[in-house]
Amino acid sequence: MISPTQRILFWSIVWFCIVILSVPTLIVVGASVTAGNIISFPPDGFSLKWYGEIALARDLRQAFGRSIIVSLICLAVSVPVGTLAGLALTRYRLRFANALQVYLLLPFTIPLIGSGIGMMLVFGSWRILGSVWPVGVALAVINIPFIIWSVSSSAASLDGDLELAAANCGAGRVETFFHVTLPGVMPGVITGGLLMFVLAMTEFLVSLLLTDARTVTLPVQIYNNIRSIITPDLAAVSSVFVVIALLAVWLLDRLVGLEIFLKSK
Numbered sequence: 001m002i003s004p005t006q007r008i009l010f011w012s013i014v015w016f017c018i019v020i021l022s023v024p025t026l027i028v029v030g031a032s033v034t035a036g037n038i039i040s041f042p043p044d045g046f047s048l049k050w051y052g053e054i055a056l057a058r059d060l061r062q063a064f065g066r067s068i069i070v071s072l073i074c075l076a077v078s079v080p081v082g083t084l085a086g087l088a089l090t091r092y093r094l095r096f097a098n099a100l101q102v103y104l105l106l107p108f109t110i111p112l113i114g115s116g117i118g119m120m121l122v123f124g125s126w127r128i129l130g131s132v133w134p135v136g137v138a139l140a141v142i143n144i145p146f147i148i149w150s151v152s153s154s155a156a157s158l159d160g161d162l163e164l165a166a167a168n169c170g171a172g173r174v175e176t177f178f179h180v181t182l183p184g185v186m187p188g189v190i191t192g193g194l195l196m197f198v199l200a201m202t203e204f205l206v207s208l209l210l211t212d213a214r215t216v217t218l219p220v221q222i223y224n225n226i227r228s229i230i231t232p233d234l235a236a237v238s239s240v241f242v243v244i245a246l247l248a249v250w251l252l253d254r255l256v257g258l259e260i261f262l263k264s265k
Helices: 004-032 049-056 058-091 097-104 112-125 133-156 160-168 173-184 186-202 205-210 218-226 232-255 258-264
Strands: none
Touching: 004 232, 049 058, 049 232, 058 097, 058 133, 058 173, 058 186, 058 218, 097 133, 112 133, 112 205, 133 186, 133 205, 160 173, 173 186, 186 232, 205 218, 218 232
16 A cells, blocks of 8 residues: 555656656757747747748758658668567577577667767778668668567567467468468557657767768758757757657557557567
């Protein structure tokens, strides 16, 4: 039985964490609607002109388009590989399964600067730097543990009798996979895919090492602008990232359901 004092202490800690996590975002959003020409908080008046500025900024629009392409390439690579890897590690008995799991999760344990430099050297030797698609492939490799964990979590809760029932009804392995196994782990696939999309959109360090002036993504473009002067339009761009993250959470709730997602964790 939880005492009133413990309940008050618990909710105090919860709300303290919520405030600490929310304050930076609220400050950035507030600074993006300032009417002044200098980034400040509290904002100097209220205006949405800086959102109009980023909509008209050609370099930001192009960088945003490249980031979308990078995220889609990341999805195209990571979703099939991560789904099959998560299913294999959870549903099947594999030789050297522990070593294989450590190997697949290795990108998550290596510092990003090390992974970025390694991929820069490899892609440079292959003479494919200067294109957008290597960035998407690199981000898929680095962040793939997230989708493996997500699919593995869904696969662990999948009832194996469903696959046996499909086999008893005459379904082959391919039919069973597409009509039983894949729909059963689809919440994990959707969750991991949305997470990979957001991570690819916001990744900075690896993108900085793999892009040049012709292929900069939006986070790199923001960094380049910050090096000269910090203006409210950069806060507006940051607010756009916040909106993208909120849309991902909303889409996750609509497609999967946050309660199902949290229970799977």
